[in-house]
Amino acid sequence: MAADLLTIASSGARAAKAALDVTANNISNASSEGYVRRSVTVTELGVNSVSTSPTEINLAGVRVASVVRNADTFRQSEVRRTGSDAARADAEVQGLENIESAVEQTGAYDSIVNFEAALQQLVSDPSDGALRASVVEQGRSMAETFNVTSSSLQAVGDGLRFEAQSGVDTVNSITTELARVNLRLARSSDSSSDQTSLLDQRDLLLQNLSDQLGISTSFGTNGVVTVTLGDSSGPTMVTGGTASTLEMATATDGTISFTLDSSAATIDSGALAGKGQALTQLADTNSQLDALAAKIIDTVNTAQANGVDLNGDTGTALFSGTGAADMTMIATGGSAVATAAAGSAAGSRDATNLTALRDALSTADPAGDMNTVLFGISSAVAGRTVTRDALDSIASAAKVALQAQAGVDLDQEAVNLVRYQQAFQASGRVMQVASDIFDTILGIK
Secondary structure, three states, rough: HHHHHHHHHHHHHHHHHHHHHHHHHHHOOOOOOOOOOOEEEEOOOOOOOOOOOOOOOOOOOOEEEEEOOOOHHHHHHHHHHHHHHHHHHHHHHHHHHHHHHHHHHHOOHHHHHHHHHHHHHHHHOOOOOHHHHHHHHHHHHHHHHHHHHHHHHHHHHHHHHHHHHHHHHHHHHHHHHHHHHHHHHHOOOOOOHHHHHHHHHHHHHHHHHHHHOEEEEEEEEEHHHHEOOOOOOOOEEEEEOOOEEEEEEEOOOEEEEEEEOOOOEOOOHHHHHHHHHHHHHHHHHHHHHHHHHHHHHHHHHHHHOOEEEOOOOEEOEEEEEEOOOOEEEOOOOHHHHHHHEOOOOOOOOOOHHHHHHHHHHHHHHHHHHHHHHHHHHHHHHHHHHHHHHHHHHHHHHHHHHHHHHHOOHHHHHHHHHHHHHHHHHHHHHHHHHHHHHHHHHHHHH
């Protein structure tokens, strides 16, 4: 009996010691990124008995069956999926907000209104030099404002493309590292302590990868992962120890596209997708701004050619350029404004052509077009912000659900520490009792 008692107590001490080790490891890694809480699973240690007595009880102690990572693959997949959607929406909103700021803060709308106001004031006295100079200066200010707006939008695009390229580099770095982890997992045994750390590393890499683009995963022997882009039918990004290469290309309009191992790839989730969507909106805004600048240039210059300036000469173009970036006021003085009808004498106070110019601008309605551009961007920002907030809420809920299972709760670990310590001490006390019994038996003999 003493020998049996000693065996049982020693197995209990070993199990309690293993549980204490795991608890201590959980506490130490409570703040470690990607760490998944471990727990010990124990089972009764059975023995083979040759006794036929129905009253005999076979007691052999306990053994540690396994050390379990408390990670639910479904919850992890949900965190990756919802997080990828939230990252896409967040990246798109940030890009749209930058576009909105670039257009609003430069004052393009106000510059158009001010130019039209200067033309209206000139109607009161078409021969007034100060009023004529004001038209030219307001026109120059408007052209420069369009230049600045175009430049600001270009800066936004450069920033988005730089961030997208950085994201592509991050993706390639992560997939390469995942391939290395796969190779190490393939060589590890199911019970090795190294494997649990590799699985933590694998899951953290998958989480970081899903922040950049949407992925699907499947797991094989020893936790080796296969990663595909998008859904499970998408192109393979990682299989075994092999990783594909993601590349980005920029079109002439500044939008971006992607290839995976030189084959066209569609990214519809993650931060890369959001930046791509923002760049598409940026290209549309640039196109609208260029069309608006070209409309103003054509409208004003056409009207100019139909009248005569203050010197009685046929009106010449006030603006040059083909879009917002190169729009320029080329008139050197107020006398160049062709206010009078063709054939009028020099110094004429006739405002026939000036009225025609103002009517043409009223029909073209550049201020209205500019307001439409601004409203479109603002509406996009407002709508995408609502979507982003909803997706953030969903992603946060998924993270909380996973954290409740996989995260380390220091309060609970403190309880476990006391419990396993008491179990270890109790097993030690049992071993002392077994020793005392054995000594007593020896004393009897």
